[in-house]
């Protein structure tokens with residue numbers, strides 16, 4: 001038998017393999033099945049994590065949250081909680097899981113308070129790998145964490161020791177996206193100063209945060225510029241709000257101050273608006289370094 005290339009030209013278009021339609025088929029299947037996305041939020045309590053999650057996904061993910069008082073927080077250990085919500089938009093289903101870490105950074109002694117978080121992430125990987133090599137591969141529940149948004153306080157002078165410790169312990173395990181919380185409490189110049197300081201420290205301590213992928217070279221110029229601006233603005237300055245206020249005749253999610261209104265997510269203009277989510281979809285739950293880590297024994 002000779003082994004040559006088979007023409008799929010117009011003359012014999014019945015004889016085709018059909019791989020040209022594969023992307024569509026895969027796409028259709030994924031759309032039908034829906035997507036799983038697991039997002040972890042970490043950082044001290046009170047930095048606006050739940051408010052931002054609710055503003056990003058226009059939902060109330062934390063209906064049954066119990067807030068602790070100061071005394072309870074001092075002795076509390078880090079917990080891992082999960083909130084799951086099914087979101088459907090234009091026929092596309094998204095199963096969104098938010099993993100929260102209440103108690104992180106709250107105690108008097110926060111040494112190794114990243115440990116339960118690291119253990120949780122490792123356990124999800126191990127479970128997935130076990131299921132993947134098991135018999136019931138088709139129905140695997142994938143709980144691996146795609147991304148961890150790490151909230152940095154706007155009230156310090158850059159990173160705190162706890163931030164450095166957390167990010168260094170976790171950067172091999174999960175894609176970390178650092179954000180500067182409650183950016184409306186700083187002036188634009190202060191935001192810039194804080195961002196520069198944080199970038200310097202991330203570099204200095206050898207923290208490997210998530211690197212957004214290069215955009216395709218055939219994208220139009222405007223998209224490329226937006227993409228560049230997005231990358232240069234890391235750590236994103238974020239503002240969350242769950243209140244709808246009226247600004248110049250428009251109803252927006254924002255924070256109302258005596259001097260005016262700050263629109264929510266002002267420092268994060270592209271997230272949640274098509275472009276940004278494309279970037280988040282690009283996050284794989286398995287950071288490139290994962291494979292090189294020794295497999296933990298359980």
Ligand code: GDP
Pocket residue numbers: 044045046047048049050051052181182183184185238239240241255
């Ligand atoms: P969490 O403990 O990190 O989940 O923080 P919360 O989302 O519960 O927010 C704590 C407090 O900060 C609440 O009173 C929020 O209204 C307020 N808050 C949340 N996000 C922002 C923000 O971006 N700017 C300001 N100024 N306050 C915020």
